[in-house]
Amino acid sequence: MRSETVPEIAIVGHPNEGKSSVLSTLAEDDSVRISATPGETLMCQSFPVTVDGREIIRFIDTPGFQHPREILHQLQNIQHETDNIISVFRERNADTPDFSQDVELLLPLTQGAGIIYVVDGSRPVRSVDRAEMEILRLTGLPRMAILNSKEDSTDFLAQWKEEFRKTFNVFRMFNAHRATYAERIELLEALKHIDQDWQSTLDTVISAFRKDWARRNLATAGIIIEMLEKCLSHTVTRSLPDGADEGRMKADIQQKYEKNIRKIELQAQQKIRGLFKHNIFNYDLSEHSILHEDMFSENTWNFLGLTRNQQIVAAGIGGAGIGAALDAAAAGVSFGVFSALGGLTGAGLAAFGEQNLARIKILGIPLGGREIQFGPTNNIQFLYVLLDRSLIYYSHIINWAHGRRDYEADRTEPSTDLPRTGYTAQWSSGSKSTCTTFFQVATRGEGNKETDAEQQLEKILIDQLQFISNSERVDRF
Ligand SMILES: Nc1nc2c(ncn2[C@@H]2O[C@H](COP(=O)(O)OP(=O)(O)OP(=O)(O)O)[C@@H](O)[C@H]2O)c(=O)[nH]1
Ligand SMILES: [Mg+2]
Incomplete structure (x- = not known):
């Protein structure tokens, strides 16, 4: 990522896990649509964060994965043909109505966005989650995972952490409903470590956030x-x-x-x-x-x-x-x-x-x-x-x-x-x-x-x- 470009982070995950809620809290934007019904977000939408009239970071809300196993299967085949696997997957499935949401959610990943993967840590890990994480690993993009626990239960945290270690070098607990200012800053600090090339840009973002506060x-x-x-x-x-x-x-x-x-x-x-x-x-x-x-x-x-x-x-x-x-x-x-x-x-x-x-x-x-x-x-x-x-x-x-x-x-x-x-x-x-x-x-x-x-x-x-x-x-x- 070039230092003068605005960092772009796509928030991805399964439907209804709290992606839009995490985005809304991180970007301090109460116009983000949130709903208890899965499938609320159907299109990617960009939410810029501006300080002093200048855009400093951009978060992209995405629809949830619909067919992670099928996507993974296709990607595993495509990777033998090209490096550009996400773009090729999108082209091949552009006219398949069943995959319209999957094609949509992968769009920012063809444009080099960093990834925040959101899961509800109060439920156990399932095989579809593993498929989603593997898809993200195959993109090769800088990525971190967030455990946004909807319930207070900590029964599955160890399971999730073990799973995350296989695919993400950074993960954090972050509660979309209760995160404080200090926790938001801490999350951005953690985000710095998703890729060395992102560090100086994110340092600038964090310092702008602090000054604005x-x-x-x-x-x-x-x-x-x-x-x-x-x-x-x-x-x-x-x-x-x-x-x-x-x-x-x-x-x-x-x-x-x-x-x-x-x-x-x-x-x-x-x-x-x-x-x-x-x-x-x-x-x-x-x-x-x-x-x-x-x-x-x-x-x-x-x-x-x-x-x-x-x-x-x-x-x-x-x-x-x-x-x-x-x-x-x-x-x-x-x-x-x-x-x-x-x-x-x-x-x-x-x-x-x-x-x-x-x-x-x-x-x-x-x-x-x-x-x-x-x-x-x-x-x-x-x-x-x-x-x-x-x-x-x-x-x-x-x-x-x-x-x-x-x-x-x-x-x-x-x-x-x-x-x-x-x-x-x-x-x-x-x-x-x-x-x-x-x-x-x-x-x-x-x-x-x-x-x-x-x-x-x-x-x-x-x-x-x-x-x-x-x-x-x-x-x-
Ligand atoms: N208690 C609790 N509820 C949460 C939390 N985060 C999200 N929720 C609830 O979970 C539901 C889904 O949240 P969304 O943010 O719309 O989830 P999403 O992943 O964007 O969902 P889709 O757009 O449908 O894929 C809403 O009812 C939220 O209020 C949390 O940290 N705690
Ligand atoms: Mg949503």
Whole structure:
């Protein structure tokens, strides 16, 4: 392969083994057609991956093998006549309707594409699989095999590996539904070894993927910061007619405030989702996800953000206005980490939760009359809750494989041995101190001016996002 050409990889295998799903996940393309009915893919289709408007690699989806034994038989005869066995096979069978899918799937192999062979590793090896692998060996093309196990069973893995060793010098486990960013990169790294001539081109591809990911993380940090600034400075104001029911207006105004905040958060989430190329399908969060909880719910405020002690410290540094909350804490309310048995009782929530989100102010206005204003927030825990929710959302988005379409609720039970806290509770005191300064600047409405605090928070976020990208998939959120 010449170094300036775009590497082309054909994904081949038996029908319904997950070829299109693997392609969709690898190429981060949710337009790839996937179906539980075998024979979904009938024509070869090319899916280019572009970075900065430049095509860097191309994956080709192919129909499944229909008659592998017959193809192999013919190829074994043809190989005595020519080196060009696949092209000759295609010419000879071009008008045989029964072989139309086989002729189609072999097309990219006549054009020098590399091969990724996909099998469902949760079933045993059959003789048709051996025929398919032998066909691929006869092509002489660079090739690797992928075990895409649809079930969790590992009973047949040893069998598959033994079989692969005979035909492929590279094989990997890769799950189209659960592969993470790190696993995608690892697969490309492995692909490098299918042929020496491919190494430098694939190095370029991997480095483009990494740079693109870093660019997306930078953009995500920007989206999160903008969202924080909007939420923390947010106010809702209404005029207060004489004789109006003040209590009711206060409740209304707080509701409106919360509604607006939810909307700001949703817009940020949609932007992050687009950055990671989830454009078509709507993802079902794992049924245990804390993100199912409303942003202002008791569970959210107990599970995410800082612990009580950390809040006391944060308040000490920044005087961020949680004095009332601390009084309630001192009165003996437990602010422990939310457990499956239940969160805090009302008193606790009142202290750290929505009641204390912001003060309600009654303002006189120049032309006479009065206004009632809710916000900006004076509760620093709000910043941490917003941060944790966006980081958790990010971790879902980057680990949502594009090949996964069935919306099945994630049945993974949450780990019980892990502390049920978000990310920010683990942040260093330096990072928290940056947050305190950022909070003060943002609540004064002075965000978005490239302040030091904003730049420092951006750095913290980029490190955190990179860490999440390289971590294993976390199901506990
Ligand atoms: N649980 C699970 N299901 C998978 C996985 N990969 C694919 N599937 C399912 O298997 C079915 C077939 O997937 P496709 O990607 O369409 O398979 P294909 O090999 O392209 O099929 P054809 O185009 O029909 O040859 C779909 O219902 C997928 O959702 C996986 O990793 N885990
Ligand atoms: Mg398919």
